[in-house]
Amino acid sequence: AWRDFQNDALALWKKHDYVVVRNLPVARDGASLLLLSLVLGKRFKSYRGDKVVKHFRMSPWTTDLSHTLQEGHFHTDINTTVAPPLVTGIQCRLPDPDAPNHGEVRVARLSDLLGALRDSGAMPTLSFLQDLDVTMVNDNARGGWTGRIVADGCIRFHPETLRAAQRRHNNLPSNFEEHLAIIKDAALSVSAPIQLGVGDALLVSNTRALHYRGECTVTYNSFPRDFNSREIYVLHLLDEPPL
Numbered sequence: 293a294w295r296d297f298q299n300d301a302l303a304l305w306k307k308h309d310y311v312v313v314r315n316l317p318v319a320r321d322g323a324s325l326l327l328l329s330l331v332l333g334k335r336f337k338s339y340r341g342d343k344v345v346k347h348f349r350m351s352p353w354t355t356d357l358s359h360t361l362q363e364g365h366f367h368t369d370i371n372t373t374v375a376p377p378l379v380t381g382i383q384c385r386l387p388d389p390d391a392p393n394h395g396e397v398r399v400a401r402l403s404d405l406l407g408a409l410r411d412s413g414a415m416p417t418l419s420f421l422q423d424l425d426v427t428m429v430n431d432n433a434r435g436g437w438t439g440r441i442v443a444d445g446c447i448r449f450h451p452e453t454l455r456a457a458q459r460r461h462n463n464l465p466s467n468f469e470e471h472l473a474i475i476k477d478a479a480l481s482v483s484a485p486i487q488l489g490v491g492d493a494l495l496v497s498n499t500r501a502l503h504y505r506g507e508c509t510v511t512y513n514s515f516p517r518d519f520n521s522r523e524i525y526v527l528h529l530l531d532e533p534p535l
């Protein structure tokens with residue numbers, strides 16, 4: 293049964309660069325997401341020692357990108373490192389209180405994104421992605437990465453790491469925000485909402501696709517600290533099956 297499931301998942305992965313799996317059990321520590329990820333790889337990125345799965349809870353009292361209620365941009369994860377993870381895994385522990393109207397997820401494949409930009413005549417934005425060396429940094433870390441956003445069929449991209457680099461180095465074109473808006477519109481046009489209910493999981497390529505999370509909400513049991521919000525488990529794989 294596991295081999296049949298793995299074969300089906302791999303076929304979807306190779307065709308779409310992502311897989312959605314419904315109705316997984318929710319383990320308190322995200323263990324079911326970890327076990328599911330073994331379908332695609334065996335090497336996990338660790339955090340703070342041997343921790344593999346991270347837990348995120350959306351909050352109205354933070355500006356942290358992983359926890360904020362604000363809409364996120366299409367992006368790849370951990371893109372300022374020399375070798376970003378190849379797979380991002382996300383499992384819904386609790387959906388947004390206002391789902392499906394809020395907290396949706398989307399995936400935009402790189403090939404579809406580039407095609408949409410070409411079809412719309414956005415050649416300067418294509419050049420921004422493919423021909424210009426840019427720097428990306430994390431505000432909370434030293435160093436960064438410099439290179440082309442799209443190269444060799446892969447993408448590494450996050451508007452906030454580009455903005456952080458612009459604040460630090462001021463070396464992006466003056467109209468780079470226009471390019472970011474065009475990229476977002478194109479990614480929206482080639483993606484569709486994905487609703488993740490309790491236990492549902494998304495495995496998505498972190499090099500051949502961008503993923504996105506829409507605006508979130510909360511409901512208060514007792515203002516200001518006792519509230520219900522979207523909660524997810526996240527992990528990253530350093531390997532994936534050969535295509």
